[in-house]
Amino acid sequence: MIQQIKQTARLLKKRLEFGCFSYHYWLRPIEKNKIVVCAYYGRGYADSPKAIVAELLHQGLDIVWLVRDGQEETLPAGVRAVRYGSKQAIRELATAKIWLDNCRQKYSPPKRKQQVYFQTWHGSLALKKIEKDAEEQLQLGYLARAKSDAKKCDYMMAGSDFCERIYVESFWFRGEVLASGTPRCDALLKMDMALIQHVAEAFDSKPMTKFALYAPTFRQGENLTAYLHDFSKVHDALQSRFGGEWKILVRLHPNVARLAEHINYDEIILNATDYPDMQELLAVSEWLITDYSSSMFDMAIAGKKVVLYTPDLDNYLKKERAMYFDLKELPFQLTKTPEALVSQMEQFDEIDYHKKLAIFRQQIGSYETGNASVIVANKIKEIMTEE
Structure with missing residues (x-):
């Protein structure tokens, strides 16, 4: 009870600081050509908002991106940085025609009737249950913010019937779901040679280098015990089974990024934890090794290879939230030991894998085409030009 009172007091304080006082900004007119964007609470130029904004550059719009200190350099020309x-x-929010975000807003003024809020969310499909479906596991402060944010949202965008159903039933959302696809996944569905070269250069590699990405999610204990540590046999399996020159990118979840220094790297095993855009890493990688990360679904959308390394599976299922999918029924092979992981890569059956992916995409009712960013950007431009 005491904890709930403290959380309620903190929430009220934030509302007073960043909500009620800002009504005086309503004296200022709304600027019809201004859009204010944020991703991951100010962590920089990333995710679906990045993909959408890329389609809005050079349109004569005033694009404001809210960033934390040090993230200004991630923004492209034509985007104005303002401290999150x-x-x-x-x-800026109080006077913008469009709001665009991928997380529940923490700091925002009361929304005006003429303003339009696009909430992209930060994923395509979710593995663990979220929002209303995980209400008992979420903090009181977050739940209050999520419900308040949902009332303000006008549009969300889905890449499948499954996602649309979740947004309608579990997000306290009463706006319109655009059947556009997932903007952040567009890059995975297209062969962008400029992006491939950009990422290769970032890791001092040749443009023809083949990448496998190891991207596990975090555990509550914040340690590396359940993570893969020795990548040498995985690397050998990739080279012998698929040919070419391979390198393995290792990217830890932001919640445990500080632990990245405890992994051994060399010219083949590369530290990608600080790379600013996870989607770019997925886009250039042919393989993803993960455990319970929803990035598996992004790769599935693109028809790329995924294998799950889950040595702590039983324990994880007991401790974490309930899931939308049974891991054993997904199209990805489950492995619990480094030896089994290597064996799966050596014996990978591409034909069977793509059959399973096709069935899965049909089950969720996928409508990803690689054009989601254009569809959403066009909707934004349409709204901004309305009288």
């Missing part, structure tokens, strides 16, 4: 959570950020 600042009074200027509140002022």
Whole structure:
């Protein structure tokens, strides 16, 4: 009870600081050509908002991106940086025609009737249950913010019937779901040679280098015990089974990024934890090794190879939230030991894998085409030009 009172008090304080006082900004007119964007609470230029904004550049719009200190350099020319959570950020939001975000807003003014809020969410499909479906596991402060944010949202975008159903039933959302696809996944469905070269250069590699990405999610204990540590046999299996020159990118979840220094790297095993855009790593990688990360679904959308390394599967299922999917019924092979992981890669049956992917995409009712960013950007431009 005491904890709930403290959380409620903190929430009220935030609302007073970043909500009610900002009504005076309503004296300022809404700027019809201004869009204010944020991703991951100010962590920089990333995810679906990045893909959408890329389609809006050079349109003569005033594009404001809310970033934390040090993230300004991630923004491209034509995007104006404003510090996340600042009074200027509140002022920009209060006078913008369009809001675009991929997380529940923490700091925002009361929304005006003429303003339109696009919520992209930060995923395509979810493995673990989220929002209303995980209400008992979420903190009181977050739940209050999520429900308040949902009331403000006008549009969400889905890449499948499954996603649309979740947004309608479990997000306290009463706006319109655009059947556009997932903007952040567009890059995975297209062969972008400029992006391939950009990532290769970032890791001092040749453009023809083949990448496998190891991207596990985090555990509550914040340690590396359940993670893969020795990549030498995985690398050998990739080279012998698929040919070419391979390198393995290792990217830890932001919640445990500080542990990345405890992994041994060399010219073949590369530290990608600080790389600014996870989607770019997925786009250039032919293989993904993960455990319970929803990135498996992004790769499935693109028809890329995924194998799950889950040595702590039984324990994880007991401790974590309930899941939307039974891991054993997904189209990805489950492995519990390094030896089994290597064996699966050596014996990988591509024909069988793609059959399973096709069945899975049919089950979720996927409508990803690689054009989601264009569809959403066009919707935004349409709204901004309306009288």
